Amino acid sequence: MSRFASLKGDAAFRRVKKGRAAKGRFVSVRWRPLRGDEVRVGIVVSKKVGKAVVRNRVKRRLRELLRRAHLPPSELMVIARPEAATASFAELARDLRRTLIKAGLLSG
Numbered sequence: 468m469s470r471f472a473s474l475k476g477d478a479a480f481r482r483v484k485k486g487r488a489a490k491g492r493f494v495s496v497r498w499r500p501l502r503g504d505e506v507r508v509g510i511v512v513s514k515k516v517g518k519a520v521v522r523n524r525v526k527r528r529l530r531e532l533l534r535r536a537h538l539p540p541s542e543l544m545v546i547a548r549p550e551a552a553t554a555s556f557a558e559l560a561r562d563l564r565r566t567l568i569k570a571g572l573l574s575g
Contacts, residue, residue: 470504470505470506471506471508471533471534472505472506472507472508473507473508473509474507474508474509474542474543474544475509479507479509479542480509480544482499482542483497483498483499483509483542483543483544484497484544485499486498486499486542487499487570487571488570489566489567489569489570489571490566490569491562491563491565491566491569492548492550492562493547493548493550493551493554493558493559493562493563494529494545494546494547494548494551494559494562494563494566495545495546495548495566496543496544496545496546496566496567496570496572497543497544497546498541498542498543498544498570498572499541499542500539500540500541501540501541501542502540503540504540505540506538506539506540506541506543507541507542507543508530508533508543508544508545509543509544509545510526510529510530510533510544510545510547511544511545511546511547512525512526512547512551513547515549516547516548516549516551516552517549517552521552522547525547525551525552525559526547528556528559529545529547529559529563532559532560532563533545533563536563536564536567536573537573538567538572538573539572541572543572545563
């Protein structure tokens, strides 16, 4: 099982931004592969999604879903869309899984 860490620093986010991408209804994903066994994740939730309470709830849900997913070693940036604020946990889970499959991170 791979280790789960945070994506930190502006340079890391710029590097991942140049990677592969996929869009879903509630989230967009950008990623690039890594050597080793680490998965670095950055979750981006802008003010367009809602107030702080809503943004933090979306971040918590995405963090838990990503922790449960068995991802290959990579740097991953998950960008929440405004629609994610009203999505249930199950809807968010389905959309994230579909988006990760579309991006090539998970097998269908």
